[in-house]
Structures are given as structure tokens and as C-alpha cells.
Amino acid sequence: MSAPALTVDTKTPAIDIRGLTKTYGTGALAFQALKGVDMRVEQGEFMMLVGPSGSGKTTLLSILGCVLAPTEGEARLFGEALHGRKESELPRLRLEYIGFIFQGHNLMAALTAEQNIAVPLELRGYGHSAAIKEAREILTAVGLKDKFAKRPDELSGGQRQRVAVARAIAGRPPLILADEPTASLDAESGMQVTKLLKDLCSQRGHTVVCVTHDNRIFHLADRTVHIEDGRIVPAPSH
Ligand SMILES: Nc1ncnc2c1ncn2[C@@H]1O[C@H](COP(=O)(O)OP(=O)(O)O)[C@@H](O)[C@H]1O
Numbered sequence: 001m002s003a004p005a006l007t008v009d010t011k012t013p014a015i016d017i018r019g020l021t022k023t024y025g026t027g028a029l030a031f032q033a034l035k036g037v038d039m040r041v042e043q044g045e046f047m048m049l050v051g052p053s054g055s056g057k058t059t060l061l062s063i064l065g066c067v068l069a070p071t072e073g074e075a076r077l078f079g080e081a082l083h084g085r086k087e088s089e090l091p092r093l094r095l096e097y098i099g100f101i102f103q104g105h106n107l108m109a110a111l112t113a114e115q116n117i118a119v120p121l122e123l124r125g126y127g128h129s130a131a132i133k134e135a136r137e138i139l140t141a142v143g144l145k146d147k148f149a150k151r152p153d154e155l156s157g158g159q160r161q162r163v164a165v166a167r168a169i170a171g172r173p174p175l176i177l178a179d180e181p182t183a184s185l186d187a188e189s190g191m192q193v194t195k196l197l198k199d200l201c202s203q204r205g206h207t208v209v210c211v212t213h214d215n216r217i218f219h220l221a222d223r224t225v226h227i228e229d230g231r232i233v234p235a236p237s238h
């Protein structure tokens with residue numbers, strides 16, 4: 001399984017959203033977290049999404065990640081519409097298109113590095129030995145060739161986040177979504193993990209949307225998009 005999971009016309013944007021809104025709750029308790037977002041990300045781009053706490057970054061990432069359904073507007077991943085679908089259809093799209101990297105590494109504590117990658121691959125339909133082979137290849141690519149059998153508590157923070165990167169890109173989902181992946185790392189490890197993510201995704205052709213506050217890694221992005229109060233805004237001048 002070394003071919004990309006999907007072959008899509010490369011002119012189709014990876015992400016194309018128009019007038020996207022998300023309202024949490026109803027009636028007097030309704031809160032509009034996204035207020036009409038337009039955004040286009042080309043295939044192969046490494047985009048950073050930047051904005052203050054509460055601005056709607058995780059909400060937007062959750063819609064792109066097929067975890068939450070949008071309230072209004074249009075959202076397409078590689079030409080495939082996410083709007084107007086039943087929530088029950090979202091898990092299939094998520095499996096097909098998305099690799100996630102979270103703020104904490106979210107690795108399973110009882111599993112080794114290799115198993116943390118292989119088990120989700122088996123859930124995606126890989127046979128056991130193909131899953132282990134892929135897990136070892138990717139752990140090698142993230143510089144953890146000698147850590148296959150280590151559990152998360154036997155790894156450093158930076159190494160754990162490398163395993164999380166490896167898990168996200170395993171199985172070659174075309175879109176990688178990272179939500180503040182460097183937040184729990186020191187500056188040096190954060191920079192290294194982001195560089196690794198960028199290099200691997202560019203070699204393998206993944207599109208990346210990375211939410212971050214961390215201005216030390218902004219220069220690694222192909223493009224930075226700013227969000228404030230549920231809307232895309234121009235980059236602040238200060
Ligand atoms: N499940 C929810 N129910 C109600 N409000 C929510 C929910 N999730 C997020 N919010 C609100 O939506 C806004 C945007 O949240 P979020 O997308 O998590 O922002 P960010 O990731 O930029 O910090 C915040 O005001 C938050 O309180």
C-alpha cells in the first residue's frame with residue numbers, strides 16, 4: 001500500500017469552503033462560533049491557521065475533520081461535499097480523508113509506538129502484517145527506528161509527538177489536520193516536530209492545516225490564515 005489513498009484531479013482544491021457557519025446549541029443558548037468563513041487550500045499546501053483562544057479554530061478544524069457537521073454554507077474536501085450530509089456519514093469520510101494530530105499526543109498508553117500506528121491502520125482495513133510493516137516504515141521516517149517497542153511513557157515529549165505525526169500520516173490520508181501540535185513542547189522540539197511534519201507531508205503529497213499560536217513556527221507555513229471571532233481576517237499588522 002504505497003500508492004496514495006486517493007487520486008483526485010490535482011486542480012481540485014483540497015479544501016473549498018464558502019459561507020460556512022457553525023452554531024452550537026439552540027434558542028437563547030445558541031452561540032455562533034463560525035460566522036461565514038470562506039477558505040480555499042490547494043492540494044499539497046502547508047497552511048497555518050492562527051487566531052486567539054475562542055476564535056473558532058478547533059470548530060473549523062472539526063468540521064474539516066468530519067467530526068462536526070456545519071450549520072450553514074458549503075464545505076468540500078477534494079471536491080466531495082461535507083454539507084448536507086447526515087452525521088452518520090461523517091466517520092467514513094473521516095477515515096478516507098483525514099489524519100489528526102492533537103495538542104497532547106493522544107497515544108494509547110498501553111500500546112507500543114508501533115502498535116499505536118498499526119492498530120488504527122487495522123481499523124482502516126489493513127491486514128496485521130501490512131499494518132506493522134507500514135508502522136515501522138513511518139516510524140523510521142520520523143527518526144524513531146530504535147523505538148518501535150517503546151510505550152509512550154518511555155519516550156520524550158518530542159518523540160511522542162513524532163509518533164503522533166507518524167500515526168496521522170500512516171495510511172496516507174490526503175489531509176492532515178493538526179490542532180496546536182507544539183503546545184506541549186519546548187521551543188526546540190516544537191520546531192523539529194513541525195519541520196518534520198512539513199517535510200514528510202511535502203514529500204508524500206499530503207495537504208496540511210495546522211492550527212497554532214506559536215509564532216516561532218509561522219515561517220514554516222506556505223501561507224498563514226488568521227481567524228478572529230469566527231471570521232477570517234487580514235493578518236494583524238502589529
Ligand atoms: N460544544 C460547544 N458548545 C458550545 N460552545 C462551544 C462548543 N465548542 C466551542 N464552543 C465555543 O465556540 C467558540 C470557539 O471555540 P473553539 O473553536 O474551540 O475556539 P479555539 O479553538 O479558537 O480556541 C468559543 O467561544 C467556545 O466557547
Ligand SMILES: [Mg+2]
Pocket residue numbers: 057058059179
Ligand atoms: Mg482550540
